[in-house]
Amino acid sequence: MDLGDHLFRRESGRLIAALTRVFGIHNLALAEDVVQDAFCRAIEVWPFRGIPDNPSAWLMATARHRAIDVLRRERTARTFAPEVGRLLESEWTLVPMVDEALAASAIKDDVLRMMFSCCHPRLSEDAQIALILHILCGFGIDETAAAFLSSEAAMYKRLSRGKKQLASSNHLFDLTDADFTARLSAVQRALYLLFNEGYHGASAESAVRAELCREAMRLTMLLIDHPLTATPSSRALAALMHLHAARVPGRLDAEGNLSPLFEQDRSRWDSTLIEQGLALLNKSATGPEATEYHVEAAIAAVHARAVCTEDTEWNQIVALYDMLMTIRPSPVVALNRAIAVAQSEGAERGLEEIRAIADADRIAEYPFYYAALGELEHRCHRDEIARGHFHAALARARNPMEQRYLQQRLDSCR
Amino acid sequence: MSEFVYLYRSGARATRSPEQAQQEMQRWMTWLKDLTDKGHIKDPGHPLERSGKLVTGKSRSVTDGPFAEAKDVVGGYTLVQANDLDQAVKLAAGCPIFEIADGTVEVRPVMRMG
Numbered sequence A: 001m002d003l004g005d006h007l008f009r010r011e012s013g014r015l016i017a018a019l020t021r022v023f024g025i026h027n028l029a030l031a032e033d034v035v036q037d038a039f040c041r042a043i044e045v046w047p048f049r050g051i052p053d054n055p056s057a058w059l060m061a062t063a064r065h066r067a068i069d070v071l072r073r074e075r076t077a078r079t080f081a082p083e084v085g086r087l088l089e090s091e092w093t094l095v096p097m098v099d100e101a102l103a104a105s106a107i108k109d110d111v112l113r114m115m116f117s118c119c120h121p122r123l124s125e126d127a128q129i130a131l132i133l134h135i136l137c138g139f140g141i142d143e144t145a146a147a148f149l150s151s152e153a154a155m156y157k158r159l160s161r162g163k164k165q166l167a168s169s170n171h172l173f174d175l176t177d178a179d180f181t182a183r184l185s186a187v188q189r190a191l192y193l194l195f196n197e198g199y200h201g202a203s204a205e206s207a208v209r210a211e212l213c214r215e216a217m218r219l220t221m222l223l224i225d226h227p228l229t230a231t232p233s234s235r236a237l238a239a240l241m242h243l244h245a246a247r248v249p250g251r252l253d254a255e256g257n258l259s260p261l262f263e264q265d266r267s268r269w270d271s272t273l274i275e276q277g278l279a280l281l282n283k284s285a286t287g288p289e290a291t292e293y294h295v296e297a298a299i300a301a302v303h304a305r306a307v308c309t310e311d312t313e314w315n316q317i318v319a320l321y322d323m324l325m326t327i328r329p330s331p332v333v334a335l336n337r338a339i340a341v342a343q344s345e346g347a348e349r350g351l352e353e354i355r356a357i358a359d360a361d362r363i364a365e366y367p368f369y370y371a372a373l374g375e376l377e378h379r380c381h382r383d384e385i386a387r388g389h390f391h392a393a394l395a396r397a398r399n400p401m402e403q404r405y406l407q408q409r410l411d412s413c414r
Numbered sequence B: 001m002s003e004f005v006y007l008y009r010s011g012a013r014a015t016r017s018p019e020q021a022q023q024e025m026q027r028w029m030t031w032l033k034d035l036t037d038k039g040h041i042k043d044p045g046h047p048l049e050r051s052g053k054l055v056t057g058k059s060r061s062v063t064d065g066p067f068a069e070a071k072d073v074v075g076g077y078t079l080v081q082a083n084d085l086d087q088a089v090k091l092a093a094g095c096p097i098f099e100i101a102d103g104t105v106e107v108r109p110v111m112r113m114g
Helices: A007-023 A025-049 A055-074 A085-089 A091-101 A104-118 A125-136 A141-147 A152-168 A180-200 A206-225 A232-245 A271-284 A292-305 A314-327 A331-345 A347-355 A367-379 A383-395 A400-411 B018-037 B085-092
Strands: B002-009 B041-043 B053-056 B061-064 B076-082 B104-109
Touching: A007 A025, A007 A055, A007 A091, A007 A104, A007 A125, A007 B018, A025 A055, A025 A152, A025 B018, A025 B076, A055 A091, A085 A091, A091 A104, A104 A125, A104 A152, A104 A180, A104 A206, A125 A141, A125 A152, A125 A180, A125 A206, A141 A152, A141 A206, A180 A206, A180 A232, A206 A232, A232 A271, A232 A292, A271 A292, A292 A314, A314 A331, A331 A347, A331 A367, A347 A367, A367 A383, A367 A400, A383 A400, B002 B085, B018 B041, B076 B085, B085 B104
Parallel strands: none
Antiparallel strands: B002 B076, B002 B104, B041 B076, B053 B061
């Protein structure tokens, strides 16, 4: 019998979130120990006695047992969660308290609370995403480091600093807190960045990237499942992820080479994800607020509806990018807008728009800035200039996949 | 065919990420399944708790475990069948326990009657 893919990773996040409710966030390390112990027991028992019918329930029961043990033994030596402290003092209420925390419905809330706790305003966005990936998605320190192409030592530092910050907050973030709205947008932003890291990130290994996208989607769906967090912007964020994820199968050609949007075989896009994404986008269109997620999802929806590049309504896409530039202006958004302008009004116009990008120095290390210039110069039959841009892009390629792609574009300029 | 007991000692528990833990489990399952498919497993055996009690001497004095250093504690056993000690040792060499520091498999022939 085979365990599901990444079962332990998923269970790890759920268990830590639930145990932290009982132990208190300041005892995060203790919760991690208990979960580690449950995995060790599983390794020792399952190969010899067979995988239990319900592996998740087995892990939960083992963690429960161990947690009760710890609470009994350290009742006087440690303080646990202040909210439930009293209940842990008496044998009568201790076990029911633990069982309540480990009930399936409570765990969903606990995962959300933990997600909100990880997005503490005093933590940088980088630290927030790293904490989410480490604590809630069960990525080890080395695996988290690999996902962000960071060194293990740097990631260790970032995570321990983040955990210290978490431990200093007295309790898990309360979803009814007054700061809720501010935190929700930080959580959405973190999940958006996590997804982006998987979708556009520098890591070449497609398995890692696909998993980051999947995890970001899984956590975003948790937002949609909870009445407090199921806001139009959460739905728009989920729509955006679905519509982008739908294109993943088309992004690599048969040889595993990067294929640009213009050349993708659109029959390979995932039609189920597109449908789900469009439905989510529909549902997100309530209330007065049009967030960046709404606009980005709308752009992805225009692409998803088009049968081919020529069929794409580029005017509409340019208009949406205009909107995005007013909500969250950035040189990358401006670059994408310029590419859409080139599609609808010709390459020369696109080049003008690229040259007009404010803060272009902020994307001076972004290979696709030069690739876009090269592409448009190539279309204007100025191959000499185009080659120069592609050389600049190649020098900044972040992985072999980008390298191969840019080399191939360079070779097409003769 | 003769019978042998494998005694597993895995040392102190290593820290693993959830993914590493799952992969390690998968390796154990694969190894044991392979031995089972080839008819070598007489009894997969049981894992043992790391602590217990030790009863010693005429006075039957009882002391708490652990009885030895972590690396000396038997973590479990399996009863296998093999042609001879050589083959039993070769089969043991595939055990995933060797991928962790201090991991050992002690291979002991079961004494034959008569």
